[in-house]
Amino acid sequence: MRRVRMHSLGLEHPLTIEDDLPTPTPTGAELLLEVDAVGVCHRDVIDRTGGAPFIRLPITLGHEVAGRVIAAGPDAHRFRPGDRVATLHRDACQQPDCTACTLGETSLCERAMHVFGILADGGYASHLLAPESAVYPIPAGVPADEAAVLHCTFGTAYRGLRAAGCGPGKTALIVGAGGGVGSAAIEVATRLGARAVAVVRDARHREHCLALGADRVVVAPDNAFHKHVDAVGADLALDCVGQPTMDATLRSLRLGGTAVAIGNLVRERLALNLGLVIVKALRLLGSSGASARDMGELLALRGARPFLSPRKLLPLTDADAAHHALRTPGAVQGRLILRA
Ligand SMILES: [Zn+2]
Numbered sequence: 001m002r003r004v005r006m007h008s009l010g011l012e013h014p015l016t017i018e019d020d021l022p023t024p025t026p027t028g029a030e031l032l033l034e035v036d037a038v039g040v041c042h043r044d045v046i047d048r049t050g051g052a053p054f055i056r057l058p059i060t061l062g063h064e065v066a067g068r069v070i071a072a073g074p075d076a077h078r079f080r081p082g083d084r085v086a087t088l089h090r091d092a093c094q095q096p097d098c099t100a101c102t103l104g105e106t107s108l109c110e111r112a113m114h115v116f117g118i119l120a121d122g123g124y125a126s127h128l129l130a131p132e133s134a135v136y137p138i139p140a141g142v143p144a145d146e147a148a149v150l151h152c153t154f155g156t157a158y159r160g161l162r163a164a165g166c167g168p169g170k171t172a173l174i175v176g177a178g179g180g181v182g183s184a185a186i187e188v189a190t191r192l193g194a195r196a197v198a199v200v201r202d203a204r205h206r207e208h209c210l211a212l213g214a215d216r217v218v219v220a221p222d223n224a225f226h227k228h229v230d231a232v233g234a235d236l237a238l239d240c241v242g243q244p245t246m247d248a249t250l251r252s253l254r255l256g257g258t259a260v261a262i263g264n265l266v267r268e269r270l271a272l273n274l275g276l277v278i279v280k281a282l283r284l285l286g287s288s289g290a291s292a293r294d295m296g297e298l299l300a301l302r303g304a305r306p307f308l309s310p311r312k313l314l315p316l317t318d319a320d321a322a323h324h325a326l327r328t329p330g331a332v333q334g335r336l337i338l339r340a
């Protein structure tokens with residue numbers, strides 16, 4: 001097998017390409033996947049530059065994998081060789097004494113130890129070992145490059161929007177709509193029947209948001225977008241930016257509205273206007289990742305209509321260049337996908 005290895009933290013240390021390694025054998029409830037596509041996520045670059053304190057080194061990055069099962073361990077019962085699957089961020093214990101797993105809320109399992117790209121090797125490789133609880137099935141007709149990025153962007157957006165009650169007749173504010181999860185959220189909110197209002201800092205993102213189905217785009221370089229949102233306010237908001245925008249997000253909501261924090265791009269703490277939360281009877285939730293059940297619902301929402309998010313395919317050997325491109329403002333439109 002071939003893999004792209006990270007031995008040291010920091011973009012100044014190039015990733016290493018390793019060839020002709022023995023292909024691993026799955027044990028227990030593991031699956032061996034042949035990797036068809038792996039997404040290059042901003043989180044990979046953050047992890048590479050020291051953003052994940054518990055990262056194991058050396059490691060193979062990549063938590064956005066789509067592939068095909070080519071072998072299954074003796075205790076793997078849900079998938080067989082030939083099945084197409086994609087990865088969740090991590091595994092789940094699936095034990096009867098785990099409340100989260102019993103309820104199908106596998107992304108909330110506190111016993112998860114197999115976290116791709118941080119605690120376990122990920123998919124910047126030709127092959128990947130994955131516990132079967134860390135993957136979900138991909139239907140025929142969903143291409144590998146789309147499947148690879150479904151969980152981290154569309155799944156995260158879907159779970160957050162559903163937690164906020166997104167549905168027909170609702171107005172959903174998408175804050176940070178130019179990014180990966182924000183762009184996905186426009187498409188998901190629209191398909192759920194809501195009216196999507198996109199908030200971006202840069203006017204160059206306006207056409208992109210409208211093309212994805214946004215009803216309206218608010219360009220707010222100063223983050224004071226609450227002054228431009230309808231006086232009635234939004235029913236719900238998905239905030240992908242965090243501390244810089246959360247105050248305006250809460251101010252944009254109607255009485256009883258719900259804000260979901262889904263991204264935090266800076267380290268500064270939020271000064272929360274608690275009086276506003278109380279007087280407007282707001283709900284503020286956090287959300288991350290998505291369960292296998294969320295992904296099944298999302299795939300049903302997709303049906304035969306592919307999501308529009310633009311993707312660019314690169315060879316696996318371009319992983320290092322892809323990371324540097326992600327650090328260059330404006331260099332990447334949409335998602336970069338590596339193929340072995
Ligand atoms: Zn990701």
Ligand SMILES: [Zn+2]
Nearest residue numbers: 093098101109
């Ligand atoms: Zn569990």
